[in-house]
Amino acid sequence: MSRESRLLEKERGQVNFNVEELTNIYDGGAEETKLRRKVADVIQNDPEVRCKDIGMMTREERYIDGVRRCVYLYKVLLPREGWTPVSKEVSHILRFCMSFGVHAGVFIPCLLSFGSDEQIAKWLPLAMQFQIIGTYAQTEMGHGTFLRGLQTTATYDKKNKEFVINCPEISAMKWWPGDLGKSANHALLMAQLVIDGKKYGMHPFMVQIRDLTTHMPLPGITVGDIGNKVGFETTDNGFLHLNQVRIPRENLLCKNAEVKPNGTYLTKASDKMVYGSMVRLRAIILESEAVSALGKACTIAVRYSLVRCQGELEPGKPEVSVMEYMTQQKKLLPYVAMTYVTHFACLKLSNQYNAFTREMDNNDISGLPELHALSAGMKAVVSEQCSDGIEILRKSCGGHGYSNASGIPIIWSSAVACCTYEGENTVMLLQCARLVHGMASYNAWNQSSVELVNVVKAHITQFIVTTFASGITELECTKPVKNVLQQLCALYALSCINASTGDFLKVGYLSPRQCDLAHEAELELLSCIRPNAVGLVDAFDFSDDLLQSCLGAYDGNVYERLFAWAKKSPLNKTEV
Amino acid sequence: MSRESRLLEKERGQVNFNVEELTNIYDGGAEETKLRRKVADVIQNDPEVRCKDIGMMTREERYIDGVRRCVYLYKVLLPREGWTPVSKEVSHILRFCMSFGVHAGVFIPCLLSFGSDEQIAKWLPLAMQFQIIGTYAQTEMGHGTFLRGLQTTATYDKKNKEFVINCPEISAMKWWPGDLGKSANHALLMAQLVIDGKKYGMHPFMVQIRDLTTHMPLPGITVGDIGNKVGFETTDNGFLHLNQVRIPRENLLCKNAEVKPNGTYLTKASDKMVYGSMVRLRAIILESEAVSALGKACTIAVRYSLVRCQGELEPGKPEVSVMEYMTQQKKLLPYVAMTYVTHFACLKLSNQYNAFTREMDNNDISGLPELHALSAGMKAVVSEQCSDGIEILRKSCGGHGYSNASGIPIIWSSAVACCTYEGENTVMLLQCARLVHGMASYNAWNQSSVELVNVVKAHITQFIVTTFASGITELECTKPVKNVLQQLCALYALSCINASTGDFLKVGYLSPRQCDLAHEAELELLSCIRPNAVGLVDAFDFSDDLLQSCLGAYDGNVYERLFAWAKKSPLNKTEV
Incomplete structure (x- = not known):
């Protein structure tokens, strides 16, 4: 045992309260602690989803690793364990650096919030099976927090019973949405609704952006990854430009507001x-x-x-x-x-x-x-x-x-x-x-x-x-x-x-x-x-797998871990 | 001209002082501004040393790019322009993200500070020609700011007239020195001097760590890169473990203190x-x-x-x-x-x-x-x-x-x-x-x-x-x-x-x-x-090349630059 490990053991000996009791309080009860640990055990004992050492990966490697683990999670692990995607267990799993955070955490919940029962019945099962992968496209290059300033329009075409989605200038492009750059084939897209030249404010539309078989962008769509940034290496934050893209009238998510075939606008719920x-x-x-x-x-x-x-x-x-x-x-x-x-x-x-x-x-x-x-x-x-x-x-x-x-x-x-x-x-x-x-x-x-x-x-x-x-x-x-x-x-x-x-x-x-x-x-x-x-x-009870730290591991064995970690640097693959 | 560029132009119209005058004051005189701009012109007009778009590069790409540009700088550009490595021009050049910052900025100056005239005459020309590439190895895994705690020893062996350099434990390994991981073949190494069992404090030693022809580590040397970190992507910060490595007595840099062949210790200058x-x-x-x-x-x-x-x-x-x-x-x-x-x-x-x-x-x-x-x-x-x-x-x-x-x-x-x-x-x-x-x-x-x-x-x-x-x-x-x-x-x-x-x-x-x-x-x-x-x-007069920013370029053309930049993301190399 290293000197450092002995020091930490000695420190633990002088703690004057029951650590497990505090952990239970922090978790909201002993049952919650038990559940959290059970999930962590399943993850840590399955080499396919266990956290890899991300500190040495390039961004592309982290993205691919995150996608691979997430697909395995939903397609193999959840069915095997009998957990549903909205179960408490899965909320604990999401702590383990997965991809598709926007698909699972925003796209699906927003579909449930904004869609009619019919729309939910149509799209939710496909989303759950990863047949459609969705992003939530709101922020634009030119506007973020000030929602009323968003520029992308959805103009109703009465004749064809379609909405025409359009970005009028470069700064109107959707920018930043997670899972958009490479993964998503659908976008839950916020756009300014226009009927007969009148503006009705921001509304949510379901827009298919890539072919479900070839994954190629559909006509009028320009889509891609926005590049390196601070954090979110596993996520393909993307850009999305729409040039007069047509979608059916039924793709306005209409739980709160609807456009009738003749262009009549109906609200159903408070926008508050x-x-x-x-x-x-x-x-x-x-x-x-x-x-x-x-x-x-x-x-x-x-x-x-x-x-x-x-x-x-x-x-x-x-x-x-x-x-x-x-x-x-x-x-x-x-x-x-x-x-x-x-x-x-x-x-x-x-x-x-x-x-x-x-x-x-x-x-x-x-x-x-x-x-x-x-x-x-x-x-x-x-x-x-x-x-x-x-x-x-x-x-x-x-x-x-x-x-x-x-x-x-x-x-x-x-x-x-x-x-x-x-x-x-x-x-x-x-x-x-x-x-x-x-x-x-x-x-x-x-x-x-x-x-x-x-x-x-x-x-x-x-x-x-x-x-x-x-x-x-x-x-x-x-x-x-x-x-x-x-x-x-x-x-x-x-x-x-x-x-x-x-x-x-x-x-x-x-x-x-x-x-x-x-x-x-x-x-x-x-x-x-x-x-x-x-x-x-x-008492916070973060496992070494979650911490991913040579300095902060439970056993305090700092220096040997640091050396072992450094030897994995990509620059050390060859000696010269 | 974009709306954004027009806005910035309008702003410049209302500035009520002479920007060039303030630039000259900031630089310390109009002559200094002129020199700085001349150097910047040389750099920006030479595609071999001009700053690349580093925002999208992986760490390995940034390291290789930095090394390549630095070698070109010293071997081609300086001789061509007639600038010496210690000239004022070069201090301006170093603002352009080069590698070998420790070799040029610390190793060579420290050799000049600690070496005798004879030692300088031996090593300086080699260092200037990049025949030896040096690092400054002081910080250890276990000790940084507290210098007296450094553990690497240099024990004088009277019989063979050699120092034996040794890291007694894992935390005594040199850790962090720049240019050490892959580039350096020499280290100006700080170690605790020991003669006849008595400690004399930290002293500087010249230690060859890699073969000058094959670049392979010498016997007793373990060396490598310490991996990804915050910043310094162009630098191969390294680790260096020395196991009973022998160097000649003459490799103690002896401007301030010397060890005679018989083991007598002589100081020559105040350690202050x-x-x-x-x-x-x-x-x-x-x-x-x-x-x-x-x-x-x-x-x-x-x-x-x-x-x-x-x-x-x-x-x-x-x-x-x-x-x-x-x-x-x-x-x-x-x-x-x-x-x-x-x-x-x-x-x-x-x-x-x-x-x-x-x-x-x-x-x-x-x-x-x-x-x-x-x-x-x-x-x-x-x-x-x-x-x-x-x-x-x-x-x-x-x-x-x-x-x-x-x-x-x-x-x-x-x-x-x-x-x-x-x-x-x-x-x-x-x-x-x-x-x-x-x-x-x-x-x-x-x-x-x-x-x-x-x-x-x-x-x-x-x-x-x-x-x-x-x-x-x-x-x-x-x-x-x-x-x-x-x-x-x-x-x-x-x-x-x-x-x-x-x-x-x-x-x-x-x-x-x-x-x-x-x-x-x-x-x-x-x-x-x-x-x-x-x-x-x-008035700070940072060129667009130095800023490397889509948001902060002189012309204010933010959004077109952002889109052009994003399209270069490595994840966009393929559409699917």
Whole structure:
């Protein structure tokens, strides 16, 4: 056993709470932990879907690997295990870097949301069998978050009972949709509906883009991959240009609005309903992409910092683990706390959404504006805090944090994208402000927007802290676990306060003396939590397969793993 | 001409100062601008060394491209143009993504610093001709910034008059050195000198690691590439394990210390001198890697924000460029200011180093501790501010900021490495604190280190601002240029103050009312500077070849460039 492994074992010996108990709380119950582990076992014991070492792959290799594993998953593994594509098991499987995330996670759910029963009956079975592979084509080269500005049109041709889909200029091209570049043969496409020269706003259309046999693009279609980018290497984000492409009238997904053969436009449901599904999607994304990524980065940085010995605290004494330095504790432990605190805030958001859907069944959508504001603000604050935190954790690993061997560069690159997709963060913060505070003159709004962004961040942070604090109070658990959760709550709150003392001092909410005390209290908490550090990240229960990190593996055997990993570099295939 | 190009042209029409005048000031004089442009012309007109579109390349392709261009540069271009490898022209050329940065930028200078005249005469001509290709092997897998902890030993064998170089365990392996993995056949290697069982500290040795004809590793040597990482794709950062490798006694580089044949150890110069070259290296790196990268990212984000139209400031009015939003101005313009302000602070650091070398010639090294502290603090503060800023600028470009087509992901990845190499930033900040403030008990030091880090950041920021402010006063230039420089200085200072109001309020240095005024003043400055935004980034004078960005090219023709770029994605080579 290496010196590093022994150090980590020793650390585990001093943890003063039951790690398994905390894992169960984090998962939402012991049954959930059991299910999650069962799925992980199935994946890890099947060499066809088990995560490969992606750190050394080129983008093309990662894409092909992701596609291959995903097809195997749906065609072989799910039938074998008797799991359906919408089962809880599959939501756990999607943590293992699959492709076709948009087909499974957006195209199919949107078909279910926007399609009539007849349309669902027609397309869903084909999508489930991968006979049609779909993308969700909304964002254009020239417009993203500002949906009303999208330029692609769907003009109704009464004579032929068809829609003519067209991109009027280069910036109207669809740009970024996942699974579009190489994989998809259909697009659930958002376009401006035009009937008799009148615009009716954005509507969803089902557009076939490639031949189902030859996979060649259909006439009028230009489609391809948009190239290398930050993260999402397994995904073929694509471009799609449509030049007067004709589709049948029946391909307007018509659950909420319909165009009759004679061109009459009929609406059936409030267009506000779309906000409901946005809330749900944001809560899922935040947890699965941002908070879980932060938890992985914490696991890696904490385990590595405990075994990485460098420098002397006192001259002549042996070198100490870098976790002994207060500056390192200050870099790491507040993010461990943040992972716990925001995890439960995301859970609360999901629960509020579920409560809202029950009210909606009684035709009560009065809770929607507040829920929408909360989800927009949470989306922005949590994704920013998590991606900034991951980057700080990466740098806390010193030089090795820059190597893909650490796992953190790949974790960061997928988490940081949450800051922009599903609504650019600054726009989200201002939407939250607008929905909660209302809005007066446009010029005054713009002038005060810098302040408003900060106000919303503070508001959301307060929501996150109070949610967690009241959650602990209600929690039934052993005293040591309750104790560490209370410490984490206090640490997160204090680190937020200490980063914004100006706001508290300016309005007299804290005195200078109280600021000093808050700073001292944070340092004291760091020292209290530090002996439990390894237990707190072990409790997230990320397997080595999920972490894909030489620095953060459970056994702490850092240096041998690093060397074994480096030897696999493609540049080492030949000696000369 | 596209709508976007017309928008940028219109912006240039309203700039109220002479851009060329500011470029000359930034370059340090009109002659410097002329030289820089002459070199750029030579590079851009020679297809063999001109920058290729690296955004779509795999790492292996970038490495091979970098090596090929670098060999052509030294073997063909320099002799053709009559430029020597240490000429000013070559320092400009190195901005064009070459390989062999360590051979040219570290190995050769260190040979000159550590070698005797005889040793220099032996190895320098070979290195200049690429007959030997060298790396600088200091960092080990287990130790980086803490140099005394390095484990590789060089034990003197009196009988055979040889040193025996050995890595006693896996973590003692050299790790990270650039050009080591595939290219280098020699290493300037730092190892713990041992004579008769006594340790004499780190010393530099010249070690041949590969056969000069076959390029195969020599006996006892294990060498290779360490794999994929954040940035440095053109570089084969490597690992090097030495198992009882014997080198002649003459291969200890002996300008400062020597081992006589009988094992007698002789020192010739103060080991403090090594700090002098660290100061120089840091000033160069900060300017060439961090500040210049920030300037590139500003250029891209500002030009793109001026032509990207999205959303309405007032309902029903046409869409506006995103630069009209105050939140966007607040994201971009303080970093334009930071580029100018820190550029001149780096220049000041270089000048102080030059003044010091003149004092050193008179055997006066009393200025060294302060200079060393300043360079350590500057290194940490500037590299962090620049890399954090580049990431904010990247996200300010929305979705397209994530694409390599924007150019910013690659710019960021090389700039962020400055936070860790040449001394990890937190260690640098604490060294700065220790050198300026002294140090008492080790435990008290650790307890106060979190505060000390903040104190040093404030101290360095103040140095940067006052350097720039006094520099403007002395500057001879037209009034409009002086005016914008003063605005930039105020904007940078105010943005720093407004980000740290807590510190100012706590000690009563600012009142709450003054904080409000500082915030208002910053917003007003943003509005004043905004009409000049394009002129301020044009004045950095980065050519399109250097920017490698579809979003930030001089003509603003964003969307056609993006589409042309995407079509080159390797995944689009085949249609199916």
